Amino acid sequence: MRISTNLVSNQIIENLNVDLERLTALNNQTSTGRRIQRPSDDPLGAQRVTSVGEAISRLEQYQRNSTYVTNWINATESALTGVNDALRRANSLAVRGANDATLTQTELDALASEVNGILENIYQLSNTTLEGRYLFSGYQTATSSYQAVMAGTEIASVNYTGDAGVDQVEIDQGQTVNKNLPGSVVFQPAAGIDVFATLVALRDDLRAGNQAAVAAAIATTETARQQVADQVSILGNKTNQLEGVGENLATKKNGLVNLESQLADVDMPSAIVELKTAENIYTAALESSARIMNLPKLMDFLG
Amino acid sequence: MFYSTFFGIEIGKRALESQQMAQTVVSHNIANAATAGYSRQLVSLAATDPLNMASLNRQQTPGQLGTGVNVSSILRVRDMMLEGQIQRETGVGAAWDTKKSYLGQVEQIVQEPTDQGLSQSLEDFWAAWQELSVYPDDIAVRNVLLSRAETVVNQLQSMDADLEALQRQADQAFRSHVERINELGSQIRDLNVQINQSLGMETPPNDLLDKRDGLLRELSELTDFEGHEMTNGLYAVTINGHTLVQDNIFVPLQVVDDPMNNNYAMAQWSDDGSTLVYREGKLAGLTEVRDTYLPGYRSSLNDLALGLMNSINPVHAAGYALNAAAPSGQVFFTGIDLQTMAVNPILTADPTQLAAATQASAPGDGSNALAIAQLQSALILSGGTQTAGEFYQEWIAQVGLDSEESQVRLDTQNLLVSGLEQQQESLVGVNLDEEMTNLMRYQDAYQAAIRVVSAMDEMLNQLINQMGLVGR
Numbered sequence: 031m032r033i034s035t036n037l038v039s040n041q042i043i044e045n046l047n048v049d050l051e052r053l054t055a056l057n058n059q060t061s062t063g064r065r066i067q068r069p070s071d072d073p074l075g076a077q078r079v080t081s082v083g084e085a086i087s088r089l090e091q092y093q094r095n096s097t098y099v100t101n102w103i104n105a106t107e108s109a110l111t112g113v114n115d116a117l118r119r120a121n122s123l124a125v126r127g128a129n130d131a132t133l134t135q136t137e138l139d140a141l142a143s144e145v146n147g148i149l150e151n152i153y154q155l156s157n158t159t160l161e162g163r164y165l166f167s168g169y170q171t172a173t174s175s176y177q178a179v180m181a182g183t184e185i186a187s188v189n190y191t192g193d194a195g196v197d198q199v200e201i202d203q204g205q206t207v208n209k210n211l212p213g214s215v216v217f218q219p220a221a222g223i224d225v226f227a228t229l230v231a232l233r234d235d236l237r238a239g240n241q242a243a244v245a246a247a248i249a250t251t252e253t254a255r256q257q258v259a260d261q262v263s264i265l266g267n268k269t270n271q272l273e274g275v276g277e278n279l280a281t282k283k284n285g286l287v288n289l290e291s292q293l294a295d296v297d298m299p300s301a302i303v304e305l306k307t308a309e310n311i312y313t314a315a316l317e318s319s320a321r322i323m324n325l326p327k328l329m330d331f332l333g
Numbered sequence: 334m335f336y337s338t339f340f341g342i343e344i345g346k347r348a349l350e351s352q353q354m355a356q357t358v359v360s361h362n363i364a365n366a367a368t369a370g371y372s373r374q375l376v377s378l379a380a381t382d383p384l385n386m387a388s389l390n391r392q393q394t395p396g397q398l399g400t401g402v403n404v405s406s407i408l409r410v411r412d413m414m415l416e417g418q419i420q421r422e423t424g425v426g427a428a429w430d431t432k433k434s435y436l437g438q439v440e441q442i443v444q445e446p447t448d449q450g451l452s453q454s455l456e457d458f459w460a461a462w463q464e465l466s467v468y469p470d471d472i473a474v475r476n477v478l479l480s481r482a483e484t485v486v487n488q489l490q491s492m493d494a495d496l497e498a499l500q501r502q503a504d505q506a507f508r509s510h511v512e513r514i515n516e517l518g519s520q521i522r523d524l525n526v527q528i529n530q531s532l533g534m535e536t537p538p539n540d541l542l543d544k545r546d547g548l549l550r551e552l553s554e555l556t557d558f559e560g561h562e563m564t565n566g567l568y569a570v571t572i573n574g575h576t577l578v579q580d581n582i583f584v585p586l587q588v589v590d591d592p593m594n595n596n597y598a599m600a601q602w603s604d605d606g607s608t609l610v611y612r613e614g615k616l617a618g619l620t621e622v623r624d625t626y627l628p629g630y631r632s633s634l635n636d637l638a639l640g641l642m643n644s645i646n647p648v649h650a651a652g653y654a655l656n657a658a659a660p661s662g663q664v665f666f667t668g669i670d671l672q673t674m675a676v677n678p679i680l681t682a683d684p685t686q687l688a689a690a691t692q693a694s695a696p697g698d699g700s701n702a703l704a705i706a707q708l709q710s711a712l713i714l715s716g717g718t719q720t721a722g723e724f725y726q727e728w729i730a731q732v733g734l735d736s737e738e739s740q741v742r743l744d745t746q747n748l749l750v751s752g753l754e755q756q757q758e759s760l761v762g763v764n765l766d767e768e769m770t771n772l773m774r775y776q777d778a779y780q781a782a783i784r785v786v787s788a789m790d791e792m793l794n795q796l797i798n799q800m801g802l803v804g805r
Contacts, residue, residue, distance in 0.1 A: 069730065084456050327765055
């Protein structure tokens with residue numbers, strides 16, 4: 031093939047350009063750490079990276095949701111554990127008040143004020159808040175859960191001011207968990223014991239010296255405690271479930287983050303080797319080009 | 334046997350003239366060694382007709398007597414078949430080059446995969462609904478949701494606006510390219526006339542031919558065409574069978590706004606008003622970008638916007654605003670398409686109007702927000718086969734594939750064209766060593782011819798001044 035003088039320089043320019051382009055692309059990859067700079071670098075890879083990114087961000091949201099629900103449930107659980115302990119104490123007071131015939135009315139009155147203290151304690155626990163929201167009000171989180179009707183300085187009866195609403199939170203795709211426990215389920219279930227009424231009755235019976243009625247309260251306070259304890263154990267199970275889901279989310283997220291990194295990140299060692307190679311090729315191309323352009327011409331030898 | 338006394342001097346003179354002309358051509362080649370589009374020129378020297386052509390009454394001589402040399406022609410070297418091939422392939426390459434450049438800009442508009450792209454905003458948007466389902470009574474969470482929704486709308490709309498701007502840019506380029514075709518056509522017509530005159534005087538207009546080839550090369554970047562060179566040196570250019578240039582006639586194109594296509598430009602022939610038909614070149618690339626790729630991308634974005642509006646709006650309207658007694662009835666996004674899409678101003682003015690609840694007067698109820706958050710995995714697009722995320726991700730892949738295709742096709746086409754150009758360059762390019770050698774050759778021949786003349790001169794001197802003096 032006949033080589034014209036222009037052909038030599040044209041090819042040098044073209045080849046150097048190709049080498050430099052490759053060098054720049056590799057340098058871009060290593061300096062950003064990203065394998066896919068724009069969709070056309072790997073269209074299907076770009077699609078998968080975005081899709082994995084979406085999955086990761088959903089998992090992160092599920093993690094935030096489940097942390098929040100866990101907080102809420104823990105707060106509920108600890109309030110109810112308090113109620114449980116208080117009811118156990120009320121039960122033992124009822125046992126003492128019913129079985130000891132030697133008790134004077136003064137001693138019974140002392141027991142009655144202790145029961146009143148328990149009632150107030152449970153009333154307060156039933157109005158527990160978390161971040162300013164009432165735990166036992168159902169959907170009415172802004173309203174206190176229970177409203178006491180006072181007779182003098184003492185509680186005469188307690189009315190539920192919340193509703194039966196149960197808020198559900200998604201903790202994994204398609205998997206929801208009940209966030210709250212309406213007070214009506216724990217303290218005054220339709221087919222169960224009204225905790226407040228039981229304590230009010232016990233207090234009033236002690237005060238009236240009606241030991242037979244106090245004896246009946248032994249069973250009711252125990253059933254009421256059991257009713258609360260059942261909810262506590264349900265909450266405990268739920269906490270376990272949340273922990274399980276949380277671990278599951280973390281594992282899934284790790285897997286996805288790994289996958290995203292494999293899809294999107296540059297494999298540094300091999301990228302650097304490639305960069306070095308491209309650099310060597312470019313240097314070699316420059317050297318050989320310089321040599322070709324410096325080749326002597328016929329006219330150098332003509333006199 | 335007779336011939337002219339001065340016959341030898343005449344041979345020397347012709348030799349001097351011819352070698353000098355040859356040296357001039359070589360100098361022209363050397364001077365244009367680096368000129369783009371220059372075809373090296375070759376001198377053909379030929380022996381002139383000998384004395385005593387064969388005939389019955391010819392003189393008796395031992396053989397025909399040579400009469401010296403003459404420059405028979407100065408021709409440029411160029412393979413016109415190859416040139417035609419280069420023009421066709423250049424057109425194909427130019428179409429891909431245009432697409433590559435525009436689709437590359439689309440990728441910059443799309444900004445994926447990054448943390449600034451729409452996919453991130455969409456994820457944040459859905460997460461905000463989840464957040465609202467957990468904190469339905471929190472005004473700050475409501476405000477975050479509204480501002481993220483506005484980000485999604487803004488991002489969709491600004492992508493759409495950027496793509497539309499790109500369409501208009503392609504349209505402007507189209508218009509100026511059609512103007513350029515007209516300029517090229519009229520220049521080719523002018524050259525036709527000049528070349529025809531030169532040929533009529535039997536002087537090959539090599540440099541004019543180079544100039545015309547250069548114009549044709551540029552024309553081939555703009556559109557595909559058929560070229561025919563006539564024996565009289567005239568060149569006819571037709572585009573899809575319609576004449577652009579023929580002999581000394583040039584039919585200009587005119588740009589008209591196409592009311593059927595957003596008033597974007599189309600090209601028509603000025604003589605019969607028919608539409609210009611082209612398949613390759615920048616015109617074809619621009620048309621495809623403007624009328625196929627970009628509208629396709631924009632309509633997908635519009636589908637995405639509609640998918641979000643149509644799925645979220647009814648759920649939102651059926652829900653209850655904070656502490657509301659009756660269903661909200663408010664849509665979340667107002668508008669009928671992407672351009673008019675907006676977050677309902679009633680909600681932005683009063684975030685409590687966001688319908689997070691499915692029950693009346695239930696501030697702790699986030700179940701409607703959850704129902705909307707779960708639309709993230711609902712098949713709301715492509716006729717109920719894709720989620721919003723999947724739809725958008727596939728769109729990104731499509732943008733990437735289109736751009737990748739244009740890059741790959743351009744690379745292969747460039748290889749093909751540069752291979753053909755190298756072949757042509759190898760033929761037409763000037764090699765300085767070669768020209769040097771030729772220069773030496775003609776110079777030597779010139780010097781020798783001078784010797785011939787002086788030898789004849791000496792001989793005649795002998796003849797005239799020394800003869801007839803015997804015994805003087």
